[in-house]
Amino acid sequence: MTILAFLVLAIYSISLLYITVYCLLQFNLLYHYRYGESPWTPAATVTRSESLWTTPGCRSASTRVASAPPDRYPDDVAVAPAPAAPPLPFVTVQLPIYNEYYVIGRLIDAVAAFDYPKDRYEIHVLDDSDDETVDLVAKKVAEYRARGYRIRQIIRPNREGFKAGALRDGMREAKGEFIAIFDADFVPPPTFLCRTVPHFADPRIGVVQTRWEHLNENYSLITRLQALQLNVHFTVEQVGRMKGGHLLQFNGTAGIWRREAIDAGGGWQPDTLTEDLDLSIRSQLAGYRIRYLEGEGSPAELPVDMNGFKSQQHRWMKGGAETARKMLPDIWRSGLALGTKIHATVHLLASSIFLFVFVCGVISVPLLFLLGELEKFGFSKHFFALFLTGLLSVVTVYFVANVRSVANREKRFGKSLIKFFILFPLFLALSMGLSLHNSIAVLQGYRGQKSPFVRTPKFNISSVRDKFRSKKYFSGRLNGITLGEGVLSLYFLLAVAGAFYVGNTTFVVFHALLAIGYGAIFFYSVKHLGLTK
Structure with missing residues (x-):
């Protein structure tokens, strides 16, 4: 019994130590976010370009940005102004889609409304659909072509490589020296190109990424909790890495690439489910940098049903593990600073946090009953x-990401503070409740187990009055993972009761959150399958 007690304690402590180190490195990013200096502010070229491109006259402005490749890992120094010469840089806007009947029209309308000369950008709808979306896109394309837009619907003979394959094949048709990419659920603002293209005046910049905003954040508890988590990535993590001189991430959408940076990184490769993270790392190792614009938002629709949300989580978690397996050797062989290598490693291994949360939770129950032996x-x-x-x-x-940063942008500190204290405990519970599902995805990624790219269906939902269960893409079935989440909810509920029985409440809050988290995931997963009322 004594050996078992110390073995359980060791497993629990190692898991908890991993989680703690990860959290402390997140705090280090917070320090850079709050107190670090941006590497871009001294660049006179960018300031000059922004003054030309962010005005309402963007459609008629004339300037040319430099496109020469950078040196490997250059220092942050001011760049000489590029000579002004017409015309504006030509941009290809790629819209990779698959069966997006409810939202693709909204996206095409938004991109066509860009405040950028119509003859200086083209729109390519990379359409892998096999339903009515194909006909809808064809009508939209014909409509805008008649109005003078350079827009095409590009249909491949098969869906090889999924999104990465569509982007890779679409590059053969693209004429732009810059490539903007939007997923179907986004509604970019008219000023998107005018706000992002000027930053390429610095030849070191390979990608400009904007902040995701949320069209339907207040639709349900699920969407509110998703927004809480995403706000951290699009404030503390992205800005903290940028100010700390670490590797950033292109988020797959709502960003724009220098074409040469895509080529320098080896192009789009479909061997991971997170082709965006993969190419981000490769292009930065090739010498390019990513500039993140916290002040420029691109609204998008959050998944509204639990099973769609879980499919997105599976793709992100497994893809992150696949990218870690693929890119960590290159990162540690590179000439990056040690601190940057450490942060890049933690970034790529971030999905593993769920594996340690799962182990920590499960092993804490027997530990509860073995504490007497250890004492x-x-x-x-x-x-x-x-x-x-x-x-x-x-x-x-x-707190900083969801209260301070939101308050700075929207001037509503009190409302954000109250909302945070209500939602954060629920967020912890939901995150822990996802640990079984996400751990399986992570293990599949590290094992090299391949699976198809499963899209997250979107339903053009922004109001609480909107419904999604009647939509054509709503589907799903009960699986073993969902049943396991129900069993784990009961497991931790019994642990709470057991704590009071033995008179040791050391883990009672932890186990209560786990019971609530797994129970909520199970309930909503079943409910959104239409199996409960």
């Missing part, structure tokens, strides 16, 4: 208080 050898349960630093770090990071 015979002088072990104190107060030892676990050392790991509260990780929790405090997470609370602080999420």
Whole structure:
């Protein structure tokens, strides 16, 4: 029994240590976010370009940005102004889609409304659809071609390589020296190109990424909690990495690439489910940099049903593990600074946090009943208080991202503060409840187990009055993972009862959150399959 007790304690402590280190590195990004200096502000060229391109006269402005490749890992120094010469840079806007009947029309309308000369950009709808979306896109394309837009519907003979394959094949048709990419659920603002293209005046910049905003954040509890998490990535993580001189991420959409940076990174490759993260790393190792614009938002629709959300999580978690397996050797062989290598490693291994959360949760139940055995050898349960630093770090990071940053943009501190204190405990519970589902995805990624790119269906939902269960893409079936989540909810509920039975409430809050999290994931997964009322 004693050996078992120490073995369980060791597994739990190692898992908790991993989680704590990850949280402390997130806090380090918060430090850079709040107190770091942007590497871009001294560049006179960008300031000059922005003054020309961010005005309502963008359609008639004339300037040319430099497109020469950068040196490998150049220092941050001011770049000499590029000579002004017409015409404006030509941009290809790629819209990779697959069966997006409800939202593709909205996206095409938004891209056609760009405040950019119609003769200086083209729109390519990379249409892999096999339903009525094909006909809808054809009508939209004909409509805008008649109005003088350069727009095409590009249909491949097969869906080889999924999104990465569509982007790769679409490059053969693209004429732009810059490539903007939008997923079907986005509604970019008219000023998108005018706000992003000027930053390429610096020849070191390979990608400009904008912040995701949320069209339907207030639709349900599920969408509110998703927004809470995404706000951290699109504030603290992206800006913190940029100010800290670390590797950033193109998020697959709502960004624009220098074509030469795509080529320098080896192009789009379909061997991972996160082709965006993969190419981001490769292009930065080739010497290009990513500029993130926190102040420029691109609205998008969040998944509204639990099973669609879980399919998105599966793709992100498994793809992150696949990219880590593929790119970590190159990162550690590169000439990057040690701190940057460490942050890049943690970034690529971020999906693994769910694996350790899952182990930590499951193993904490037998540990609860073995603490009495450990106390015979002088072990104190107060030892676990050392790991509260990780929790405090997470609370602080999420507070800044969802209260301070939102308040700075929208001037509503009090409302954001109340909302945060209500939602954050629920977010912790939901995140822990996803740990079984996401752990399986992570393990599949590390094992090299291949699976198709499963799209997350969107239904053009922005109001609480909108419904999604009657939509044509609503489907799903009960699976073993969902049943496992129901079993784990009961497991942790019994652990809460057991804590009071043995008179040891060390883990009672932790187990209560796990019971709520797994229970909520199970309930909504079944409900959104239409199996409950």
